[in-house]
Amino acid sequence: MTTYTLWIIITGCLVGFTCGISGSILVLRKMAMIADAISHTVLLGIVLAFLVTQSISGFPMLIGALVIGLFTAIFIEMLHRTGIPSDAAIGVVFTSLFALGVVLISFVGNQVHLDVKHALMGEITFVPWNQLMIAGESYGPVAVWMLGIVCILNIVMIIIFYRPIKISTFDPAYAKLIGIPVGFIHYLLMSMVSLSTVASFDSVGAILVVAMLIVPGATAYLLSQRFLLVIVLSGLIGILSAISGYIVASFWNVSIAGAMATMTGVFFVFAYLFSPRQGVLVKKIQHKKSKVRVS
Amino acid sequence: MITEWITLLESPNFRWVMIGSLLLGFSSGVIGCFVYLRKQSLISDGMAHATLPGVAFMYILFQNKSLPVLLIGATVTSLLATSFIQMIIKQTKLKTDAAIGVILSVFFGFGILLLSYIQQNMSGNQAGIDSFIFGQAASIVKNDVYTIGVVSLLVLLLTVIFFREFYYTTFDFTFSKGIGIPVKWVNGLLFSLLVAVIVIGIQMVGVVLIVALLITPSLAARYWTDSLGKMTVISGTFGAISGLIGTISSSVIQNLPTGPMIVLTASVLFFISLLFGSKRGMVVRRLAR
Numbered sequence: 001m002t003t004y005t006l007w008i009i010i011t012g013c014l015v016g017f018t019c020g021i022s023g024s025i026l027v028l029r030k031m032a033m034i035a036d037a038i039s040h041t042v043l044l045g046i047v048l049a050f051l052v053t054q055s056i057s058g059f060p061m062l063i064g065a066l067v068i069g070l071f072t073a074i075f076i077e078m079l080h081r082t083g084i085p086s087d088a089a090i091g092v093v094f095t096s097l098f099a100l101g102v103v104l105i106s107f108v109g110n111q112v113h114l115d116v117k118h119a120l121m122g123e124i125t126f127v128p129w130n131q132l133m134i135a136g137e138s139y140g141p142v143a144v145w146m147l148g149i150v151c152i153l154n155i156v157m158i159i160i161f162y163r164p165i166k167i168s169t170f171d172p173a174y175a176k177l178i179g180i181p182v183g184f185i186h187y188l189l190m191s192m193v194s195l196s197t198v199a200s201f202d203s204v205g206a207i208l209v210v211a212m213l214i215v216p217g218a219t220a221y222l223l224s225q226r227f228l229l230v231i232v233l234s235g236l237i238g239i240l241s242a243i244s245g246y247i248v249a250s251f252w253n254v255s256i257a258g259a260m261a262t263m264t265g266v267f268f269v270f271a272y273l274f275s276p277r278q279g280v281l282v283k284k285i286q287h288k289k290s291k292v293r294v295s
Numbered sequence: 296m297i298t299e300w301i302t303l304l305e306s307p308n309f310r311w312v313m314i315g316s317l318l319l320g321f322s323s324g325v326i327g328c329f330v331y332l333r334k335q336s337l338i339s340d341g342m343a344h345a346t347l348p349g350v351a352f353m354y355i356l357f358q359n360k361s362l363p364v365l366l367i368g369a370t371v372t373s374l375l376a377t378s379f380i381q382m383i384i385k386q387t388k389l390k391t392d393a394a395i396g397v398i399l400s401v402f403f404g405f406g407i408l409l410l411s412y413i414q415q416n417m418s419g420n421q422a423g424i425d426s427f428i429f430g431q432a433a434s435i436v437k438n439d440v441y442t443i444g445v446v447s448l449l450v451l452l453l454t455v456i457f458f459r460e461f462y463y464t465t466f467d468f469t470f471s472k473g474i475g476i477p478v479k480w481v482n483g484l485l486f487s488l489l490v491a492v493i494v495i496g497i498q499m500v501g502v503v504l505i506v507a508l509l510i511t512p513s514l515a516a517r518y519w520t521d522s523l524g525k526m527t528v529i530s531g532t533f534g535a536i537s538g539l540i541g542t543i544s545s546s547v548i549q550n551l552p553t554g555p556m557i558v559l560t561a562s563v564l565f566f567i568s569l570l571f572g573s574k575r576g577m578v579v580r581r582l583a584r
Contacts, residue, residue: 027389027393027396030390030392030393032392032393032395032396032397033337033392033395033396035396036396036399036400082569082575082577083575084514085331085334085336087334087335087336087337088331088334088336088510088514090336090337091336091337091340091506091510091511092507092510092511092514092562092565095504095506095507095510095511095558095562096507096511096558096559096562096565098503098504098555099504099554099555099556099558099559099562100555100559100562102429102552102555103551103552103555103556103559106551106552106555107550107551120503121407208400208403208404208407210396210399210400210403211400211401211403211404213396214393214396214397215396215397215400215401217393218389218393218394218396218397221388221389221393222387222388222389249408252412253412253415253416254408254409254411254412254415255407255408255410255411257404258404258405258406258407258408258409258410258411259404260404261400261403261404261405261407262401262404262405262408264400264401264404265397265401265402265404265405268397268401272383272386272387278387278388280386
């Protein structure tokens with residue numbers, strides 16, 4: 001294995017793990033589609049960051065994505081409060097902001113290395129070429145650094161706020177009662193999702209991030225009931241999807257991001273059928289056994 | 296600039312595309328009202344994303360870009376996705392939003408995989424296949440407009456004929472059963488119309504944003520009226536305006552994708568309605584206070 005391949009696999013695993021742990025919490029909070037919305041609108045944040053700074057460097061992009069991600073969440077909440085059903089509110093907000101992002105890209109896109117296709121599907125194969133250079137020394141790909149920082153940030157946040165996050169996820173009313181700042185936790189998670197999305201953006205693209213955010217979390221939730229285990233499993237499934245996706249992609253010579261997203265689906269199907277307690281096939285077999293026992 | 300406009304308007308192909316976008320916008324605005332009122336916005340988003348693998352698969356199978364063939368594939372995978380979503384909701388503890396999210400992203404990811412397979416491994420004229428992601432009015436030819444136009448008109452006709460049934464089943468399920476409406480059939484018909492609108496819309500608007508053409512105009516129309524009849528007409532008109540403006544602007548300005556322009560126009564109409572709508576616009580509400 002060359003260093004080139006290794007960097008691509010490391011990037012994929014970091015995307016899988018970072019999105020997996022932050023996404024699983026959203027799945028448990030029944031906010032999967034808000035994750036979907038944010039991962040679309042972050043594109044607008046990136047374009048705006050470019051328009052302001054005239055460069056596509058990491059830090060302004062993170063800030064832009066964070067601002068627009070939070071804006072998306074607040075905006076959906078606002079429209080919902082005026083009486084619009086939340087699904088329609090999500091739909092209208094993310095399509096508007098995403099469309100604006102795409103249109104802006106097509107205006108500025110030819111000035112920079114940023115086109116619509118790249119933004120959507122990412123180009124993980126370019127990641128190793130864009131190295132972090134300090135004083136003429138190379139310290140590995142920029143994308144890996146960005147993903148690593150966001151990943152550690154996510155882990156630290158989950159550890160610090162583990163109890164409030166857990167309680168407000170399973171019983172928001174009780175959480176409020178015992179004085180947990182539910183609103184703050186909500187927006188903290190939204191920020192984590194925005195940051196994970198933008199850090200993954202370069203490698204797998206804005207849309208396929210959705211797969212990494214939602215599917216491993218949903219799969220883990222089918223496998224376990226315990227909060228911590230769901231988060232850890234989700235991260236691991238993210239890594240597994242990334243590695244197996246890379247193998248599939250290089251074998252058939254297809255889009256790496258597309259293959260990784262497809263593999264998350266394969267793992268989901270496995271859990272759907274064979275999960276020890278939840279699996280559809282497992283339930284059927286148990287059902288038959290119990291019937292036999294009765295007769 | 297002005298000469299560009301004139302040559303564009305004189306081109307017969309563009310006139311066809313304009314008619315197509317007008318009809319598509321109107322019919323999706325009308326069907327969108329029911330989608331919105333029945334709270335099916337996100338599931339339609341899932342259905343739209345799920346059309347992509349169908350389109351790509353049919354292209355691999357038949358090596359043919361004829362629109363009806365591709366749209367059959369789109370219909371099949373879209374229906375498949377819907378039944379998967381329902382299966383997941385029914386059989387696991389996952390809720391609707393997670394089920395939609397899973398199916399949407401996996402189907403779309405698989406679609407991207409198939410598209411990349413087409414680009415890498417197949418020769419021949421494949422241009423225009425990936426325009427299904429964001430829509431490209433320029434890739435539409437006269438024959439495609441026939442498909443889009445006929446389906447749109449059919450959708451509108453059926454909506455007019457069955458308006459009463461759609462109305463009652465949307466607002467009062469038990470009552471409509473009581474007065475003898477075959478609820479199952481009516482729901483099935485409305486669902487088929489939704490699938491039809493999504494499928495014919497993906498070429499012009501793209502799978503990523505077609506859902507906006509369903510919900511945004513109807514949401515905007517809600518700020519102008521309380522009657523469902525008027526709402527469908529207003530929503531249809533908003534949809535048609537969005538379709539037209541989006542198509543024209545993306546044809547005049549280079550590199551501008553059609554779908555996002557259509558959606559952006561619809562969003563602007565929505566914000567105008569949100570602020571100034573005569574029924575529950577923000578300004579009216581402030582004044583009433």
